[in-house]
Structure formats: structure tokens, C-alpha cells
Amino acid sequence: MNRAPTCAIVGGGLGGLVAYTTLRHGGLEPDEIDVFGVDADPASTFRDRAVAIRQRQMRSESDGHCFATSFPGLAVRAALRRRSVRPLLESVCDRYHPTVEEFLENVGEARARSGWEESFHLGRIDRVRAVDGGFLLDDAGLYPHVLLAPGHPGLAFPPDLEGDPRSVHAYQAHDYADDVAVVGAGMAAATEWLNALEAGARVVSIRRREPARRPLNVERQYFTRRGLAGFHRAGSEERVALLRGFLAPSYPPGEEWDEPLARAVAAGRFRVEPALNGAEQVICATGFCRGFVHDPLVADLVREHGLTTAASWIVLDPDSTVRALTDETRTLSLAGAAGQWAHPAADTLVGMKYAARFFLSRVRQWRTR
Numbered sequence: 001m002n003r004a005p006t007c008a009i010v011g012g013g014l015g016g017l018v019a020y021t022t023l024r025h026g027g028l029e030p031d032e033i034d035v036f037g038v039d040a041d042p043a044s045t046f047r048d049r050a051v052a053i054r055q056r057q058m059r060s061e062s063d064g065h066c067f068a069t070s071f072p073g074l075a076v077r078a079a080l081r082r083r084s085v086r087p088l089l090e091s092v093c094d095r096y097h098p099t100v101e102e103f104l105e106n107v108g109e110a111r112a113r114s115g116w117e118e119s120f121h122l123g124r125i126d127r128v129r130a131v132d133g134g135f136l137l138d139d140a141g142l143y144p145h146v147l148l149a150p151g152h153p154g155l156a157f158p159p160d161l162e163g164d165p166r167s168v169h170a171y172q173a174h175d176y177a178d179d180v181a182v183v184g185a186g187m188a189a190a191t192e193w194l195n196a197l198e199a200g201a202r203v204v205s206i207r208r209r210e211p212a213r214r215p216l217n218v219e220r221q222y223f224t225r226r227g228l229a230g231f232h233r234a235g236s237e238e239r240v241a242l243l244r245g246f247l248a249p250s251y252p253p254g255e256e257w258d259e260p261l262a263r264a265v266a267a268g269r270f271r272v273e274p275a276l277n278g279a280e281q282v283i284c285a286t287g288f289c290r291g292f293v294h295d296p297l298v299a300d301l302v303r304e305h306g307l308t309t310a311a312s313w314i315v316l317d318p319d320s321t322v323r324a325l326t327d328e329t330r331t332l333s334l335a336g337a338a339g340q341w342a343h344p345a346a347d348t349l350v351g352m353k354y355a356a357r358f359f360l361s362r363v364r365q366w367r368t369r
Helices: 014-025 044-052 074-082 086-092 100-114 187-198 225-233 236-246 255-266 296-305 349-367
Strands: 007-010 033-037 120-122 128-131 134-137 145-148 167-169 179-183 202-206 270-273 281-284 331-334
Touching: 007 014, 007 134, 014 033, 014 100, 014 349, 044 100, 074 086, 074 100, 128 296, 134 145, 145 296, 145 349, 179 187, 187 202, 187 255, 255 270, 331 349
Parallel strands: 007 033, 007 145, 033 120, 145 331, 167 281, 179 202, 179 281, 202 270
Antiparallel strands: 128 134
16 A cells, blocks of 8 residues: 655665665655655765775775664674674774675665665755645655755865866776876875876875874764764864864875885885976865755755855754754754764764664654654
8 A cells, every 4th residue: 555655865875775774674664755866776976986996995894884773784794704703803993894895785785675666766856845744845745754865066176177188086987197196185095096006107196284094084983972972062163173174184094005105105106295296197086075055955955944054064953953944743854965063974874874863763753643
């Protein structure tokens, strides 16, 4: 028996899939959920970018997967598959990082097991309007509960390099010239240093400051309840400062990064410069556009409903909901990069799950009234 959908997920990427698997695990049936996206494959964007940057391992750890519950994580699955305890030991020491292939297998399994295709609708949602009892999504209908998971709003190019024939973004398909300048100093940049060196290039790292060396893109304490509680207690200015600090360039510590760079420095094939020179190729490892203003859907929502913002972020309650548009009859939640005010690592799989679990709890409360 078909029912009127209870909720909608706007965004068909990894954030949308994590939200969907969480709702399904929580007892919702496929006909109670509508998912809107521009590609039925939730891993398509991630896969294209991983291929472009020749990514082999994930920065995330064992719990960086798309299933609703944290356990069993990818380390447990790897241990069973390999018949080895090594992944478990590495996980205990926070040193287990799944391969991209293992992660994509997890995405495929989560997609197949959850019934994703039964709820997915191909199409872009351009406008979300709050009305009595819910939200209108273009002409798709009225939904009491909506979770927006739009992903990153686009690739960021330095203004003076956009359109430069020498330049390509790290997340766009490319090969390597003999002389390569890599702009940026985060995870993508560090990956591209090694890629270009392996291809035989001479590499210049263009950076204005030294990157931080930390295992995850956000300090580990903010993945704990205590750390999040402290983050939520922070005032607006302090929280903006924290978020800006987390966005600063970083990549993990370890010999797998340091040794190849040290050998390249000794051979005269790697150096650091503060500004561009006459490099034959410029790779912009500058990540994504930051802030709600770069996402037309979210920016329109802010303008239309006068939502509270702080710097580049929409102000959210700790449960990832938009307070002005959430009450006993309706819920609007933000997941992924748009939800960083509630969770500093909202664009990670763990952060996406955080928003999805609170969203599920509100849907459950609404259903039992």
C-alpha cells in the first residue's frame, strides 16, 4: 500500500545516501521517502574526483562508511575479508584508512540493500518554500520534513587562474607536464605533489603558509560528544574562528608523505615558493567554494526566509535544524558542507550521519503524535 511521502532528501550524493540508509534503518519504508538528485549513482561525483586526483586511500577511518550504524566499521569488514587482524589493530590506533575501492564497494552495498532506487527521483530541486505544515519543493509536492544535502557548491579556483590555459583543478581529469606548480597546501595538494613527482615532473608547491599536519580534516576531539558540546557552547565569533581554522590547509603526518618529498628536495625536483612562476602547468588544489552564498538553492532559502547567518555559515541548532523553519509540524535540516554550524565535520560521513540521526528522531516523534 503506497503512502504519501513523509519526508524528502534533496541531494543524491553521499550525504543523501547516508541520510536515506539512516531513515531506512530507523523503520521508514521506501514509499515514505522521496530522494531528489541529478544522478542515480550517489558515488558518481566522488568517484570522478577520486579518479582525477589518483586517490588510493580515504582520509577517513573505519567508521567512514554509508551504513546507518557505526559498527561494524570498514576495518571489521576488511579483517573478515582478508582473514587478518591487522585492520582491527590499525583501527584501534586510529591508523586504519580504507582504500577508495573498499569505500566504493561499501557505497554500492549500501545503495543496493537500502532500496535507494525505489525512492530516488531524477531531477534538480531549485527552490524550497516553507508553508503551513511543511515545505514545497518546486512542483514536486509538499513534505512535512526535508533534509537538504546539496554537497559542495563547486570547485574553487584562485580568481587570477580561472580561465588561464595553463591551469586545471586537481579534481578535474588531467595528466602532468614536465614542470608543475601546485597551488594549495591541503590534502589534495599533498596528493598532487606525489602524483606529479611519480610521473617524473619537477614540482613547485605554491603556498603562503605551512599546512597543519593532522590525521583528519577536523581535530579528533570534535568527533566526540564532549568535543561537540564544547563547540556548541562557543559564541558566534568563537565558532566562526574555529570553523575557519578547520578549513585551513592540512594533510596527515607520516613517512608516506615525508619520505618521497625529502627525496625530491634532495634531487632538486621539489621546492616551495610563495607565488607562481613560469610553470608549464598549474594545478589548483584549492578545494571547494565555501559558504552558503555559492549554493543557489541554499542562498535563495536564506534570502526568502531571512535566515540567521554568521559569516559564511547558516546558523543551525545543535541538531542540524533551521530553528526559524522547524516546529512541531515540520522539520528542515541541513547536512553535509551546509551543516557545519551544527557539526564542524558535517561534510564527512560521520558528520552526515550526525545530521541524519537527529532528522530521523524528529520524523519518528512526528509520526507518533
